[in-house]
Amino acid sequence: MRFAPWLLVAIALFALWKLYSGRDIDHPPGILAAAEPVQREIEAAPLIERGVFKLRPRAEFSATVRVLHREDYSLGGLARLVPTDFAVGWGPLSDSQVLEDVEISQSNRFYYWHTNHWPVDRATIESHSANWHVIPDNAAVRSVLGKLRRGSIVELEGELVDVEGPEGRMATSLTRLDTGAGACEVLLATSAHIVETKD
Secondary structure, eight states: OOOOHHHHHHHHHHHHHHHHHTOOOOOOSSOSOOSOOEEEEOSOOOOEEETTEEEEEEEEEEEEEEEEEEEEOOSSTHHHHOOEEEEEEOGGGGOHHHHTTOEEEEETTEEEEEOSSOSSOHHHHHHSEEEEEEEEOSHHHHHHHHHOOTTOEEEEEEEEEEEEETTEEEOOOOOSSOOSTTOOEEEEEEEEEEOOOOO
């Protein structure tokens, strides 16, 4: 099969754009998202229906965080509701100097970190970073989430929710101090704004 020269040029330009638009955002040392996430538990609220899923609100939630990694999902029923997981950090885990020594990865809805040169203690890493399953509540939020990349600073607001669906139940974490299975926040994001920083 032979391709026309213009088609090859178009493919090359698209590949370059994807590479450029997905590049990491570098920041100088310093804490970029100092505040702790804010949470207010909800005593009772009606279920929210999203197709075959039912969401049970557990707490109002807002936070400004640094994106440490993102993992997009397209396969499986849950991907329709939660297309992206974000590993995020705040406080010391939004500082580039700390993050230089912490390796971040995600896989199968989990978030992993590793370090050989402890820039801060284990408890600080575990209490100032997390894996969030983010459900976009509307098209505007979905658009912002699609633009986030490693290094982005983003303000998110919404509700922490438990999810019930054909594949079972996924409960949200309600504390920043837990680890392991069940420690992820499930956030129905009603608002999302990228924070511009001065590098």
